[in-house]
Amino acid sequence: MPTLNRREFLKxxxxxxxxxxxxxxxxxxxxxxxxxxxxxxxxxxxxxxxSARHLSLYGYDRETTPNLKKFAERASVYHNHYSGGNFxxxxxxxxxxxxxxxxxxxxxxxxxxxxxxxxxxxxxxxxNEYTRLxxxxxxxxxxxxxxxxxxxxxxxxxxxxxxFIHSSIQPDDLPSDRRMAYYAFxxxxxxxxxxxxxxxxxxxxxSSDLARALVxxxxxxxxxxxxxxxxxxxxxxENTSVxxxxxxxxxxxxxxxxxxxxxxxxxxxxxxxxxRNDFVGMFEQDLPLQAKARHxxxxxxxxxxxxxxxxxxxxxxxxxxxxEFGRLISDLERSGVLQNSYVIVTSDxxxxxxxxxxxxxxxxxxxxxxxxxxxxxxPGQVSRSDFHSATSNMDLLPTILExxxxxxxxxxxxxxxxxxxGTEDPTRSIFPMMGKDNAAFQPIKHATFVLIKKAYExxxxxxxPGHDDQFELYHxxxxxxxxxxxxxxxxxxxxxxxxxxxxxxxxxxxxxxxx
Amino acid sequence: xxxxxxxxQSIIQxxxxxxxxxxxxxxxxxxxxxxxxxxxxxxxxxxxxxxxAMVASFLESMIILLxxxxxxILLPARVLRDEFVVRGTILSVGLIGSLMVFxxxxxxxxxxxxxxxxxxxxxxxxxxxxxLQRASKLHRIRSVAVSFSDRAxxxxxxxxxxxxxxxxxxxxxxxx
Numbered sequence: 001m002p003t004l005n006r007r008e009f010l011k012x013x014x015x016x017x018x019x020x021x022x023x024x025x026x027x028x029x030x031x032x033x034x035x036x037x038x039x040x041x042x043x044x045x046x047x048x049x050x051s052a053r054h055l056s057l058y059g060y061d062r063e064t065t066p067n068l069k070k071f072a073e074r075a076s077v078y079h080n081h082y083s084g085g086n087f088x089x090x091x092x093x094x095x096x097x098x099x100x101x102x103x104x105x106x107x108x109x110x111x112x113x114x115x116x117x118x119x120x121x122x123x124x125x126x127x128n129e130y131t132r133l134x135x136x137x138x139x140x141x142x143x144x145x146x147x148x149x150x151x152x153x154x155x156x157x158x159x160x161x162x163x164f165i166h167s168s169i170q171p172d173d174l175p176s177d178r179r180m181a182y183y184a185f186x187x188x189x190x191x192x193x194x195x196x197x198x199x200x201x202x203x204x205x206x207s208s209d210l211a212r213a214l215v216x217x218x219x220x221x222x223x224x225x226x227x228x229x230x231x232x233x234x235x236x237x238e239n240t241s242v243x244x245x246x247x248x249x250x251x252x253x254x255x256x257x258x259x260x261x262x263x264x265x266x267x268x269x270x271x272x273x274x275x276r277n278d279f280v281g282m283f284e285q286d287l288p289l290q291a292k293a294r295h296x297x298x299x300x301x302x303x304x305x306x307x308x309x310x311x312x313x314x315x316x317x318x319x320x321x322x323x324e325f326g327r328l329i330s331d332l333e334r335s336g337v338l339q340n341s342y343v344i345v346t347s348d349x350x351x352x353x354x355x356x357x358x359x360x361x362x363x364x365x366x367x368x369x370x371x372x373x374x375x376x377x378x379p380g381q382v383s384r385s386d387f388h389s390a391t392s393n394m395d396l397l398p399t400i401l402e403x404x405x406x407x408x409x410x411x412x413x414x415x416x417x418x419x420x421x422g423t424e425d426p427t428r429s430i431f432p433m434m435g436k437d438n439a440a441f442q443p444i445k446h447a448t449f450v451l452i453k454k455a456y457e458x459x460x461x462x463x464x465p466g467h468d469d470q471f472e473l474y475h476x477x478x479x480x481x482x483x484x485x486x487x488x489x490x491x492x493x494x495x496x497x498x499x500x501x502x503x504x505x506x507x508x509x510x511x512x513x514x515x
Numbered sequence: 516x517x518x519x520x521x522x523x524q525s526i527i528q529x530x531x532x533x534x535x536x537x538x539x540x541x542x543x544x545x546x547x548x549x550x551x552x553x554x555x556x557x558x559x560x561x562x563x564x565x566x567x568a569m570v571a572s573f574l575e576s577m578i579i580l581l582x583x584x585x586x587x588i589l590l591p592a593r594v595l596r597d598e599f600v601v602r603g604t605i606l607s608v609g610l611i612g613s614l615m616v617f618x619x620x621x622x623x624x625x626x627x628x629x630x631x632x633x634x635x636x637x638x639x640x641x642x643x644x645x646x647l648q649r650a651s652k653l654h655r656i657r658s659v660a661v662s663f664s665d666r667a668x669x670x671x672x673x674x675x676x677x678x679x680x681x682x683x684x685x686x687x688x689x690x691x
Contacts, residue, residue: 108555184567204575
């Protein structure tokens, strides 16, 4: 082993110190701090399937979100924020591209953004001056992240912080071809044992998956989770582990790569609603909800009692997640990493327990599936601001670009959010839609469209086999439960909104055909 | 070692049965899914999925063939090697058939049936054992197995190039 004498040791130490000083100085000199343009970090938390209609923060009767309420005390709170769609693919694509669903064309289950538009994404636009990290537990959202892979610096595997993996091969096992590996394995070769319509493409691998599913595995069971561990049907996890993992990443790794944009899209409170023991049974008392008859376009036929029970479990799961989120935010605050960070909390779509329908990816586009939370806490913000005009989740992209000091491209269909350079516009029109059975490569003729304008909501069902086209109109402020269809009563409003919606659809289809 | 293996022509015949069954399943599943994919994927993307599935089929068929060859090497020749085409065909059809029935039961009845899903594949395996046991005595079983494996060879003219192209394509996608 080589030895150093005293002189050599002193020389080496001096060289190291000089090197370290130079490295530190050059980093400081080149940092945005020195140049007087300190860029803020941006932390985005997307909680999958979190309906604004179920958050006490927005006035829900059950106390589901005391911690979000506390967080809101120093945040901008958007009361009428709507997703571009009612399931992951469409809603997330609108958020990450700033485009309407009929433009980005991520319409179908596990669909992708139009291949010609993949450069229109938040990660590309914010630029490589930001460290761009993305993590989602939702495989369908990961398909979109895989499309934007070249614009993401750190893309964590979906099963990060998870316990139990159900299939033998995962898309992340093929890192060079993650985008198509999802379709090849998750959508075809592997057996998804919970899928009632499964027809796996591989016999041996699917038999192995099936055999694994038949063997009771202790990892899958926990006394803390009486309904089973939370799962996205591919991985099981605990909210505590996931949020601890995310917190650790922010505190220990990202803090060295400022400024950063971190996109965390977590599965909870998506079904199954497997809350931790402490939260199970906390909402035993029934809510005074008016029963709603099954809708002719409903794909489900759940009884009122079953829906009440699912609603209760969903609310418990939200409360569980809220507690974990509160713990994470306190931890991040204590560590000081939020001093120069915007924190955004939102969802990709909502959830619904009414009219025979359970879940979200349904033809029914009522407010519980489109109305999502949005809170933005700016660095140093000490008071709450409330915004009541309708906003869209397409607005997040331009708003984040504004925060980051970036130019907003002309093609963006979202607007700056009020409080971040935008103004409250009560006349704004927002167009959520669901077209999962319409080919992404064809004009949209089979879908449910919504127009939100002022306090009104117009719903248009078109192209459903065996049904005529149908409109419904509700006044969301006076009738938040959407019980009184005003379409044939408020003729003037109905006619104006119908014309506007039909013209918007025709224009979108015309533009698509031109493209 | 070479002496413990069956003749090359016999191996080809049995492999043809194995490959045909695996690829047959995969192609059927592929066609079943195709209409859904046409809604959201372009033809190039669908071809990628097909390539991955064909590679999986190829690897799985090789695993079963290797299993049979290992049995030939390890056990006395009269167990499998001497009548490789007949016994190999019956074993392959039985093993792969039991996997088909296993996965098919889940598709039909759902995972909720639990261990009951094992009944049908177990019956197929018993039937296979019975046929294997009777194979040396019943000419009818022998001739069906031989003619089946003989006719299956024609599929290799399609499947082998397909496996080769798919494997090359998948390797290129994951190396580049």
